[in-house]
Amino acid sequence: MTGPAAWADATLAAILLAVDPDRLRGIVLRARPGPVRDRWLAWFRTLFPESVPFRRLPPGVGDERLLGGLDLAATLRAGRPVAERGVLAEADGGVLIVPMAERIPPPLAARLAAVLDRGEVVAERDGLALRHAARIALVLIDESAGEDERCPAALSERLALLADLTSVPLGEAALPDVNADTIARAQQRLRAVTVTDAAVEALCQTALALGIGSLRAPSLALSAARAAAALHGREEIGEEDLIAAGRLVLAPRATVLPAPTEESEAPPDREPEDAAAPDRPPEGDDTEGLDPKALAEVVLTAAAAAVPPDLLSALAGAGPRRALGGGKAGAAKVSKLRGAPLAARPGLPRGGARLALLDTLRAAAPWQRLRQPAEAGGTRPHIAVRREDFRIRRYRERSETTTIFVVDASGSAALARLAEAKGAVELLLADCYVRRDRVALIAFRGRGAELLLPPTGSLVRARRLLAALPGGGGTPLAAGLEAAEALAEAVLRRGGTPVLVLLTDGRANVTLAGTGGREAAEAEALAAARRLAARRLAAVLIDTSTRPQAQAERVARAMGARYLPLPYADAAALSRAVKAVQPGQTPARAA
Amino acid sequence: MRHEAALAAKRGAGHARGVTPRPLFPFSAIVGQDEMKLALLIAAVDQTIGGVLVFGDRGTGKSTAVRALAALLPPMRVIAGCPYACAPEKPAGLCDVCRGGGKRHRAALVPVPVVDLPLGATEDRVVGALDIERALAQGVKAFEPGLLARAHRGFLYIDEVNLLEDHIVDLLLDVAASGENVVEREGLSIRHPARFVLVGSGNPEEGELRPQLLDRFGLSVEVATPTDLPTRVEVVRRRDAFERDPAGFAAAWAPEEAKLRRRIVAARRRLDDTTVPDAVIEQAARLCLSLGTDGLRGELTLVRAARAFAAFEGERVVAAPHLRRVAPPALRHRLRRNVLDETVATTRVERAIAEVFGA
Numbered sequence: 034m035t036g037p038a039a040w041a042d043a044t045l046a047a048i049l050l051a052v053d054p055d056r057l058r059g060i061v062l063r064a065r066p067g068p069v070r071d072r073w074l075a076w077f078r079t080l081f082p083e084s085v086p087f088r089r090l091p092p093g094v095g096d097e098r099l100l101g102g103l104d105l106a107a108t109l110r111a112g113r114p115v116a117e118r119g120v121l122a123e124a125d126g127g128v129l130i131v132p133m134a135e136r137i138p139p140p141l142a143a144r145l146a147a148v149l150d151r152g153e154v155v156a157e158r159d160g161l162a163l164r165h166a167a168r169i170a171l172v173l174i175d176e177s178a179g180e181d182e183r184c185p186a187a188l189s190e191r192l193a194l195l196a197d198l199t200s201v202p203l204g205e206a207a208l209p210d211v212n213a214d215t216i217a218r219a220q221q222r223l224r225a226v227t228v229t230d231a232a233v234e235a236l237c238q239t240a241l242a243l244g245i246g247s248l249r250a251p252s253l254a255l256s257a258a259r260a261a262a263a264l265h266g267r268e269e270i271g272e273e274d275l276i277a278a279g280r281l282v283l284a285p286r287a288t289v290l291p292a293p294t295e296e297s298e299a300p301p302d303r304e305p306e307d308a309a310a311p312d313r314p315p316e317g318d319d320t321e322g323l324d325p326k327a328l329a330e331v332v333l334t335a336a337a338a339a340v341p342p343d344l345l346s347a348l349a350g351a352g353p354r355r356a357l358g359g360g361k362a363g364a365a366k367v368s369k370l371r372g373a374p375l376a377a378r379p380g381l382p383r384g385g386a387r388l389a390l391l392d393t394l395r396a397a398a399p400w401q402r403l404r405q406p407a408e409a410g411g412t413r414p415h416i417a418v419r420r421e422d423f424r425i426r427r428y429r430e431r432s433e434t435t436t437i438f439v440v441d442a443s444g445s446a447a448l449a450r451l452a453e454a455k456g457a458v459e460l461l462l463a464d465c466y467v468r469r470d471r472v473a474l475i476a477f478r479g480r481g482a483e484l485l486l487p488p489t490g491s492l493v494r495a496r497r498l499l500a501a502l503p504g505g506g507g508t509p510l511a512a513g514l515e516a517a518e519a520l521a522e523a524v525l526r527r528g529g530t531p532v533l534v535l536l537t538d539g540r541a542n543v544t545l546a547g548t549g550g551r552e553a554a555e556a557e558a559l560a561a562a563r564r565l566a567a568r569r570l571a572a573v574l575i576d577t578s579t580r581p582q583a584q585a586e587r588v589a590r591a592m593g594a595r596y597l598p599l600p601y602a603d604a605a606a607l608s609r610a611v612k613a614v615q616p617g618q619t620p621a622r623a624a
Numbered sequence: 625m626r627h628e629a630a631l632a633a634k635r636g637a638g639h640a641r642g643v644t645p646r647p648l649f650p651f652s653a654i655v656g657q658d659e660m661k662l663a664l665l666i667a668a669v670d671q672t673i674g675g676v677l678v679f680g681d682r683g684t685g686k687s688t689a690v691r692a693l694a695a696l697l698p699p700m701r702v703i704a705g706c707p708y709a710c711a712p713e714k715p716a717g718l719c720d721v722c723r724g725g726g727k728r729h730r731a732a733l734v735p736v737p738v739v740d741l742p743l744g745a746t747e748d749r750v751v752g753a754l755d756i757e758r759a760l761a762q763g764v765k766a767f768e769p770g771l772l773a774r775a776h777r778g779f780l781y782i783d784e785v786n787l788l789e790d791h792i793v794d795l796l797l798d799v800a801a802s803g804e805n806v807v808e809r810e811g812l813s814i815r816h817p818a819r820f821v822l823v824g825s826g827n828p829e830e831g832e833l834r835p836q837l838l839d840r841f842g843l844s845v846e847v848a849t850p851t852d853l854p855t856r857v858e859v860v861r862r863r864d865a866f867e868r869d870p871a872g873f874a875a876a877w878a879p880e881e882a883k884l885r886r887r888i889v890a891a892r893r894r895l896d897d898t899t900v901p902d903a904v905i906e907q908a909a910r911l912c913l914s915l916g917t918d919g920l921r922g923e924l925t926l927v928r929a930a931r932a933f934a935a936f937e938g939e940r941v942v943a944a945p946h947l948r949r950v951a952p953p954a955l956r957h958r959l960r961r962n963v964l965d966e967t968v969a970t971t972r973v974e975r976a977i978a979e980v981f982g983a
Contacts, residue, residue, distance in 0.1 A: 056867060096744045099744075100742075100744060112761060113757045113761055114756055114757050139787055139830055140743060140744070140787055143743050143783075143784040143787050143830075144742075144743050144744060146784075147742065147743065147783060147784075150687065155740060155742045156742055156744060156745070157741075157742055157745040157746065157749035157750070157770075157771055158744065158745060158746040158749055159746065159748075159749075160748055160749065160753060160756050160768070161749075162749065186682065186829070187682070187784075187827070187830065190682050190683060224868070228864060230857075230861075233857050233860050233861050233864070234853070234857050236860070237853055237856045237857045237860055238853060240856075241851070241853060241856065246681060246849045246851075247681065247682050247683035247849060248683045248684065248685075248849055248850075248856060248859050248860065248863075249682070249683035250683075251856065251860045252859075252860050252863045252864065255860060255864055256864075256867075391748065391756065394756055395754055395756060395759070398754070398756065398759035469834070489829075490830070491828060491829055493828070494829075
C-alpha cells in the first residue's frame with residue numbers, strides 16, 4: 034500500500050472508531066514517532082467532544098495506578114481505607130492511548146483485554162474490592178521496527194482497526210473535513226442501520242479466505258461496516274461499507290492470500306479516499322439484490338488488495354507458518370518476571386524500595402488507641418504512623434531464561450546427523466519445559482539464517498517447527514551466529530537471560546554475503562563467535578559431526594562456549610552441560 | 625460486602641457517569657462448542673467434579689460461556705447473614721460463626737456465586753485478611769473474608785489461568801484440594817469452608833500451563849474456532865443481534881435458558897439415584913488402564929462425570945454411551961505425558977475408546 038492509500042485508510046479508521054468506540058474497541062496504529070503520527074493523534078482528538086477523557090498509559094505502569102488501589106493521603110486523613118481510581122477507570126467513556134504497544138508484557142495485555150471484554154475494571158487488591166465502569170477504546174501505538182516485536186495478539190485480536198502510518202510522508206497527510214459534529218450525526222444514525230444476511234456472509238467468507246481463524250474479526254468487521262454505513266447516511270450496510278471493513282479490519286489480519294479466481298484478474302479500482310468523504314447522499318449500491326457469493330467476491334478482492342506488502346513477502350519466503358488465528362504472542366512477551374511477593378518487612382521506603390501501604394497501616398493499627406491521646410491534636414481521627422511501622426515490599430525476582438537453539442541444517446551436517454541434533458534439542462526442550470524457560474529457534478542453511486520461532490513459552494510449537502525443519506545446502510555459520518546475537522540482544526533488552534545452544538559441525542563454507550568460500554566463511558564465523566564472547570553470553574556448542582572436529586572446538590573456544598561433542602553426549606550429559614552455563618536464580622532482593 | 629458498599633458510596637461522588645458494565649450473553653445462545661458447554665453443565669450438575677479447564681483459540685467464547693453459566697444456576701439456600709454462605713440443611717459443614725450461638729437459623733435464597741479472580745489480585749484479597757477499616761476505626765481485630773469465602777459453594781473463575789502468578793495458583797490448589805481455607809496472618813487464626821468449582825480458561829499460545837496444575841482440573845476441554853461458513857455466520861449474526869439489543873436478545877432466549885435451568889435442577893435431584901452398573905465401572909477402568917493414566921483420580925472423575933451426564937440426559941442408569949461422551953474431557957489431560965508428543969491427546973483417548981468399546 035502506498036502512502037496516500039495508507040493515510041486514507043488510517044483516517045477512515047479514526048473516523049469509524051470515533052463513531053462507534055464501544056463496539057470497535059480501538060485501533061492498533063503502526064507508526065514511529067514523528068509529525069505524521071502526531072498529526073493523526075491530534076486530529077483524532079478533535080473527533081471527540083471536549084468532555085470525553087483521553088488518557089495516556091504511563092510506561093511501566095503498576096497495578097495500583099492501572100487498576101486502582103489505596104489512596105494513601107486520603108486514607109491517612111480519613112483514618113479509614115479510601116480507594117483511588119486507576120487510569121482505566123479514569124478513561125471510562127473515552128480513549129486510552131498506549132505508547133510502545135509492542136513492549137506490553139502479557140500480564141498487562143491480559144488486564145487490558147479483561148477490561149475491554151467486560152467494560153469495567155475489577156480489582157481485588159490492597160484489602161479493597163474495586164469495581165469501576167471502564168468502557169474504553171484503546172489506541173495502541175506499535176512502534177516496533179523489526180519482525181520480532183509485535184503488539185500482543187491478545188489485544189490486537191480484540192481491537193477492530195489496524196492502520197499503518199510508517200510509509201506515509203507528511204506531505205500526503207491531508208486531514209479530511211470531519212469534526213465532532215459529523216461524528217455525532219453518524220452516531221445518531223448508528224442504531225438504525227440494518228444488516229443483511231448477505232453482508233454477514235460476505236464478511237465471514239472473506240475472513241475465511243484470508244485465513245483469519247478468530248471469530249472476533251468478522252464480528253468487528255461487521256461493526257466497522259455498520260459505522261461506515263452510519264457515516265454515509267445509509268440505512269442498510271452497503272457494498273462500500275463492507276469493502277471499507279474488509280480493508281481496515283480483515284486485510285491486516287490476513288495469514289494467507291486467497292486463491293485467485295477469474296474475476297480477480299481485474300480488481301475494481303476503488304479510490305479509498307472516497308470512503309473518507311462523509312455525509313454524502315446515500316447511493317443506490319446497497320446489498321439488496323446482490324447475490325451473496327458475488328458480494329463476498331467483491332469484498333474479498335478489495336480486502337486482498339489491501340493486504341500489507343510485508344505480509345506478502347513474508348508469506349512468499351516462509352510459507353504460511355502462522356497458524357490460523359495464531360498471533361505473535363510469543364514475540365512480545367515478558368520483560369521481567371513478576372516476582373512472587375515475599376512477606377513485607379520493616380524498613381524505610383527509600384533506595385527503590387516501595388512502601389507496602391497496607392502492611393504499614395496494619396502494623397500501625399493495633400497501637401492507635403494508645404497513640405491517639407498523645408499525638409492527635411485535633412478531634413478528627415488521624416492515623417498515627419511511626420517510623421517503626423513502615424513496611425516495604427519485597428519480591429522474589431527471577432530473571433527469565435530464554436534458551437535460543439541455533440541449529441545447523443546444512444548438508445555438511447548430513448541428514449542423519451540432523452536427526453540426532455533434533456533429538457538432542459528435544460531432550461533439552463523437555464528440560465526447558467520443566468524449568469518453564471522460554472525457547473527460540475534459529476536455523477541456518479543454504480544462504481542464510483532464519484528465525485523460525487521468536488521467544489515463546491509454547492514448546493509444542495518449537496517441537497513442531499523443529500520436526501518440519503528440512504536439511505541441505507551450505508553452512509552459513511556466521512549468519513547463524515549473527516542472528517543468534519541479534520536475538521540474544523533482544524532478549525537482554527527485555528530483561529531476560531539468553532542462553533545459546535548451538536548445534537553445528539563448525540564447517541562454515543558460506544559467507545555473510547551468501548557466497549561460497551571455506552576460508553572466508555570460517556574467518557567470518559570466528560569473528561562472529563568472538564563478538565558473542567565479548568558479550569559474555571552463556572553458550573553451549575554441541576558438535577554434531579560424526580567425529581569431533583577441530584573447527585567446531587575452535588568456534589566454541591572463540592565464543593567462550595562450553596564444547597560438547599554429540600557422539601559422546603547422552604541425554605544426561607546434554608542436560609548437565611546446558612544447566613552448567615545457566616546463571617543461577619538471583620536471590621531475593623528488595624524491589 | 626458492607627465494606628464494599630461503603631466504598632461504593634465513597635466513590636459515588638467522583639464517578640457520576642452512568643455507564644454500566646457490558647451485559648452477559650445467554651449460555652443457550654452460544655453456537656456450537658458442545659464439549660465446552662457440556663463440561664460446564666456437568667460441573668453445574670455435580671459440583672464435586674473437580675473443576676473445568678477450557679483451553680484453546682482466541683475468540684471462541686471461552687469466558688463468555690463461563691460467565692453466562694452464572695445466569696443458569698438455580699439459586700441456593702444459605703443461612704441468612706453468614707459470611708461464608710453456609711447451607712442450612714447441612715449442619716456438619718457449618719462455619720464457626722453459624723455453629724456458635726445455638727439459635728435457629730433463618731434461611732435465604734441467594735444466587736450461586738460465580739466469582740472472577742482478576743489478574744493482579746493480591747494474596748490478602750484472595751484468602752482474606754485483617755479488616756483494616758475496623759482495626760483502625762474501632763481497634764477491633766476482625767477478619768475480612770476474601771474471594772475464596774465469596775466463592776464457597778459456587779464457582780471461581782480465572783481467565784488467562786496460565787498468566788496467574790504462581791504463588792496464587794499454589795494457594796488455590798491447596799484450598800481447592802482441602803475444601804478449607806486456613807488463614808494465619810496478622811495475628812489472625814481463621815479457618816472456614818471453601819469448596820468451589822475451579823474454572824480456568826486460557827490460550828496455549830500465551831504459554832504452557834504448569835503440569836502440576838493441569839491434572840487438578842476434573843475436566844479439560846479444548847476449543848477451536850469453527851471453520852465452516854454457516855456456523856461462523858451464525859456466530860457473527862447472534863453476536864451482532866446481542867450487541868445491538870442485549871435486553872431484547874436476552875428476552876428472546878429466556879425460554880431456552882429456563883428450559884436448561886430446569887434440566888440442571890432435575891439432574892441434580894436425580895443424581896444421587898443414578899446408578900452406575902459394574903460393567904460401566906469396569907469399562908472405565910479398562911479405558912484408564914489402556915491409556916496409562918496416573919492414579920485413581922482419572923477413573924473417579926470419569927465415572928462421576930458419566931453419572932452427571934446421564935442424570936442430565938434424564939437417565940437413571942449410566943450406560944456406555946455416557947462414558948464415551950465424557951471420556952475425552954475427563955481423561956485427555958491425564959495421559960502420562962510426553963509433553964512434547966506430537967500426537968494430540970484427544971486422538972489417543974479416542975483410539976483407546978475405540979479399543980475398549982470396540983469402535
